[in-house]
Amino acid sequence: DQQVKQNSPSLSVQEGRISILNCDYTNSMFDYFLWYKKYPAEGPTFLISISSIKDKNEDGRFTVFLNKSAKHLSLHIVPSQPGDSAVYFCAASESTGNQFYFGTGTSLTVIP
Amino acid sequence: NAGVTQTPKFQVLKTGQSMTLQCAQDMNHNSMYWYRQDPGMGLRLIYYSASEGTTDKGEVPNGYNVSRLNKREFSLRLESAAPSQTSVYFCASVQGSYEQYFGPGTRLTVT
Numbered sequence: 001d002q003q004v005k006q007n008s009p010s011l012s013v014q015e016g017r018i019s020i021l022n023c024d025y026t027n028s029m030f031d032y033f034l035w036y037k038k039y040p041a042e043g044p045t046f047l048i049s050i051s052s053i054k055d056k057n058e059d060g061r062f063t064v065f066l067n068k069s070a071k072h073l074s075l076h077i078v079p080s081q082p083g084d085s086a087v088y089f090c091a092a093s094e095s096t097g098n099q100f101y102f103g104t105g106t107s108l109t110v111i112p
Numbered sequence: 113n114a115g116v117t118q119t120p121k122f123q124v125l126k127t128g129q130s131m132t133l134q135c136a137q138d139m140n141h142n143s144m145y146w147y148r149q150d151p152g153m154g155l156r157l158i159y160y161s162a163s164e165g166t167t168d169k170g171e172v173p174n175g176y177n178v179s180r181l182n183k184r185e186f187s188l189r190l191e192s193a194a195p196s197q198t199s200v201y202f203c204a205s206v207q208g209s210y211e212q213y214f215g216p217g218t219r220l221t222v223t
Contacts, residue, residue: 009152034211043116043202043214044155089154098143098162099170100212104154 003027004092006103014111019077021106023090026071030092030101035064035075038087038105047088048075051095080110114138118203118215125193125222133188133218135203141213143206144186145170146178148199149217155202161186193222 005024013019021035031052036044050057050064050073057064063076077084087105116137125131137144146158147170157170161180175197177189186205190197200219204212 006154036214041217043204043216044212045214046211049211091155098160098168099157100145100206101157102147102155104152 001026002104003030004090004101004103006090006106008106009104010107010109012109012111013080015082016079019075019080019084019108019110021075021077021088021090021108023073023075023103024071025073025092025101027092027094027101028071029094032093032095033064033066033073034091034093034100035062036089036091036102037084038089044089077108080108082110082112084108085110116203116205116213116215118201118218120218121216123218123220125190125220127194127222129193130189130191131193131220132190133201133203133220134185135187135215136185137203137205137213138184139205139207139213140183141205141207142183144180145204145206145212146176146186146188147202147204148172149202150199158188158201190220193220195222198222 034049035047038044066073089105090103093100119134145160147155159178161167164183203215206212
C-alpha cells in the first residue's frame with residue numbers, strides 16, 4: 001500500500017506564476033520529509049526537506065509546508081521558471097529508520 | 113568527488129540471462145539503496161544496506177540479490193532476468209536520515 005501519494009501526475013504553470021505540488025502520507029510515524037527533482041535521463045537530486053518539528057522551510061524560490069494533522073505537505077515554487085520543468089518526487093522517512101518512501105511523482109511543465 | 117556512480121548506463125538482456133549492476137559512492141556514507149523506477153509507480157525500494165555488512169529487503173526484492181562489498185560498493189544482481197524487470201535502476205547513498213544522493217541510473221531492458 002502506497003504510504004506516500006502524489007495525486008497529481010502532471011501540472012502546467014505559466015512562467016513567473018506560483019507552482020504548488022502536493023503530497024499526502026498515511027504513516028503518522030514519518031517525521032522527515034524531502035522533495036527531489038528529476039530531469040530525464042538523470043538521477044533525482046535533493047531539493048528541500050522539512051522536519052516534523054517545523055511547519056515551513058524556505059530555500060530561495062522553494063518553500064515546503066507541512067500540515068501534520070492533515071498528513072499533507074506541499075512544495076511552492078515562486079516564481080516558476082522554465083528550468084523548473086521536471087518530475088518532482090516527495091519522500092518521507094522515520095528519523096529512527098533507514099527506509100525512504102517515495103511518491104509517484106508530479107511532472108511540472110513551466111510554460112515560457 | 114564523483115558522488116554516486118553506476119555501471120552500466122544501459123543494458124539489454126534476454127529472458128533468463130543474469131547480470132550485476134554496480135554502484136559505488138565516494139562520500140563515506142554508511143547507507144546505500146537500490147530503487148527501481150517504473151512509469152506511474154515512482155521509486156520503489158528493492159534492497160538497502162544500512163551499514164557495511166548488512167542488507168535488508170525493501171518493497172520489491174523478489175528476483176534480486178545484493179552484495180555490500182565494502183563501504184563504498186553495493187551491487188544488485190539479477191540471477192534470471194524477466195521482462196517484468198525492465199526498468200530504470202537507481203542506486204543511492206545517505207548518511208543518517210538526511211537527503212539521499214542518487215546515481216545517474218541504469219536503463220535495463222529484458223526481452
